[in-house]
Amino acid sequence: MKRSISASSLLPSLALAVLLVAPSGTRGADSSPPSFSSSGPADDALGPARRAIDARDWALAIQLLEEVKRSRPDDADVHNLLGFAERQRGNLDAAFAHYERALQLNPKHRGAHEYAGEAWLLAGNLAKAEEELKALDRLCPFSCGEYRDLKKDIAEYKKRQPR
Numbered sequence: 001m002k003r004s005i006s007a008s009s010l011l012p013s014l015a016l017a018v019l020l021v022a023p024s025g026t027r028g029a030d031s032s033p034p035s036f037s038s039s040g041p042a043d044d045a046l047g048p049a050r051r052a053i054d055a056r057d058w059a060l061a062i063q064l065l066e067e068v069k070r071s072r073p074d075d076a077d078v079h080n081l082l083g084f085a086e087r088q089r090g091n092l093d094a095a096f097a098h099y100e101r102a103l104q105l106n107p108k109h110r111g112a113h114e115y116a117g118e119a120w121l122l123a124g125n126l127a128k129a130e131e132e133l134k135a136l137d138r139l140c141p142f143s144c145g146e147y148r149d150l151k152k153d154i155a156e157y158k159k160r161q162p163r
Helices: 007-021 047-054 058-071 076-089 092-105 110-122 126-139 145-160
Strands: none
Touching: 047 058, 047 076, 058 076, 076 092, 076 110, 092 110, 110 126, 110 145, 126 145
């Protein structure tokens, strides 16, 4: 008797395999933010800001993101990107405010947890960075790029600390 295997029965296994072998893409503290998984008119508004971020033009990125925020004040992605740009510009207070708002809007926002952890390392607060790593550990049961990147950043931070 022949057994047939449907494509739908293989999907969970394939998804797990992709997660396990996908490269982590370490970005570090001065890197570009992750791309959005969705597309459409809502994300089109972020295009110019993302290009400014890619060009490392933090002032322009912040200006453009603030414009988007006026029409989308409760968008966690907008606040996360604002936090990223503010952190890159060296304004940790503003970065923390945006990460906090992003996580209020979406407590499962992996990018905001990662970037907040990176900001805590810049502020010299290892304990807070490790709290963000624990949050990512809960959100990523099979690991994820955000978890791996922050874990790597924490390990590098610890190596640089005097004993």
